[in-house]
Amino acid sequence: MRFIGNKEKLLDDIYQAVSDKNISKGVFCDFFAGTSNVGRYFKQKGFRVISSDLLYFSYILQKAYIMNNGEPKFTKLIKEIGHSKKRFFSSSFDSIRDHLDDLNGVEGFIYKNYTEEGTRDNTHVRKYFTAENGKHIDAVRQKIEEWKNNKIITTKEYFVLLAALIESVPFYSNISGVYGAFLKQYDPRALKKLKIKPMQFYGGEKDHKVYNGDSMKLIGKERFDILYIDPPYNNRQYAPNYHILETIAKYDSPEIKGVSGMRNYENQKSDFCNKNNALLALEKIASTAKYKHLILSYNSEGIMAKDDILGVLKKFGEVELKNINYRRFKSNSNGKSKDKKLIQEQLYLLTSK
Ligand SMILES: C[S@@+](CC[C@H](N)C(=O)[O-])C[C@H]1O[C@@H](n2cnc3c(N)ncnc32)[C@H](O)[C@@H]1O
Incomplete structure (x- = not known):
């Protein structure tokens, strides 16, 4: 998923840093979870994961990928809708995806507020989605809620289906990367008809925990073997940049x-988006949390300076700094490599006293 600060490409480096410390199991905490990619990776490596984020749509992803073990069966729902005939073999989840893809559109909150057709008589005309996709998002979101209310799906299944919708929407959004603004002309990706993407399910037996709250x-x-923290590194807050995903997730018709x-x-x-508060927040985490190892992911261009970070962390134990060269996409680059900028991703490894 395109998400600022997504650590998908750095997972092996983070794991290497952990392996270098001879840690191969225990409780891994990911309290700035975002896409939940880091937690998913450490779950697969056999850790018990505890994660959280301020964003509700991140909580949905954590529920689906971290807390949920394996692919849900969707027994009741499949009895009701039947298996899809579109494929030679359809898993329950594929059948549900096909069913959702075939729903008729509904003129709901997303259509009425984030499509050109739905907003044409309003002060602000918005082009985040085509009318067809806007109605389709409403139809899928409402259907998932209806299934939950009618007890046709379990809570676990509910979060898996919501996660599938949340992860599909960015592929059809008329934006350059974040939802702070829409594009004036339709990007070709936005013109395609929205389909629910497949998901990867992560098995296991462990009792993982997820929260939607302020890590501070x-x-x-809790007590952690590894406390991994990946806070924002500049003054751009995440919530406004992903506000439409948050609204689809909550579907609460906000003002x-x-x-x-x-x-x-x-x-x-x-607090990490504010230069004056960020270091204090880091110190609060390092001093309050109970951990054996703390790993801070940060960025060479971040608002906390390297020496200041080292100054704070060194109060609590031995600190090592690893630099990883990394090409980051710029939000308006459409993934073209010439627009990618070389930056240094930093891993601060603190072993507590
Ligand atoms: C750099 S991103 C994390 C990216 C994530 N590691 C990934 O790979 O997708 C920072 C995340 O921290 C969250 N966040 C910022 N401050 C927070 C806080 N005080 N408590 C919980 N989450 C917070 C943001 O909502 C955002 O999702």
Whole structure:
């Protein structure tokens, strides 16, 4: 999933850093989870994962990928809708995807507020989705809620289907990477008819835990072998950049404002996006949490300077710094490599006293 700060390409480096410390099992905490990619990876490596994020759509991904072990059976739902005849062999999940793809569109909140057709009589005309895809997102979102309310799906299945929708939507959004603004002309990706993407399921037996909350408040509650923290590194808050995914996730018809149709995000602001608060927040985590090893992922261009970070972390134990050269996409680059910028991703490894 395209998400600022997604660590998908750095997972092996993070794991290498952990292996170098001879840690191969235990409790892995990912309290700035975002896409949940880091937690998924460490879950596959046999760790028990505890994760959290301020964003509700991240919580949905964590529920589906971290807390849920394996592919749900969807027994009741499949009895109701039957297996798909579109493929030679359809798993339950594929059959549900086909069913959702075939739903008739509904003129709901997304269509009415984030499509050109739905907003044409409003002060702000918005082009985040085509009318067809906007209606389709509403139809899928409402159907998943209806199945949950009618007890045709379990809570686990509910979060898996929501995660599938959340991960599919960015492939059809008329944006350059984030939802702070839409493109004036339709990008070819936005013109394709929305289909629900396949998902990878992660098995296992462990009792993983996930939260939707402020890490600063949760941090003292548990004991971790590895406390991995990957906070924002500049002053751009995440909630406004992903506001439409948040609204699809919550589907709570919020009051929205301005050209982009932004929901209120007062309770989702991060201390790490503020130069004056970031170091204090880091110190609070390092001093309050109970961990053997703390790993901070940061960036050479971040608002906390390297020496300041080292100064804070060294109060709590021995610190090692690893630099990883990395090409990061710029949000308007469409993935073209000439627009990728070489930056240094940093891993600070603190072993507590
Ligand atoms: C750099 S991203 C994490 C990316 C993630 N590691 C991944 O691979 O997708 C930072 C995340 O921290 C979350 N966040 C920021 N401050 C937070 C806080 N105080 N508590 C919980 N989550 C926070 C943001 O919502 C965002 O999802």
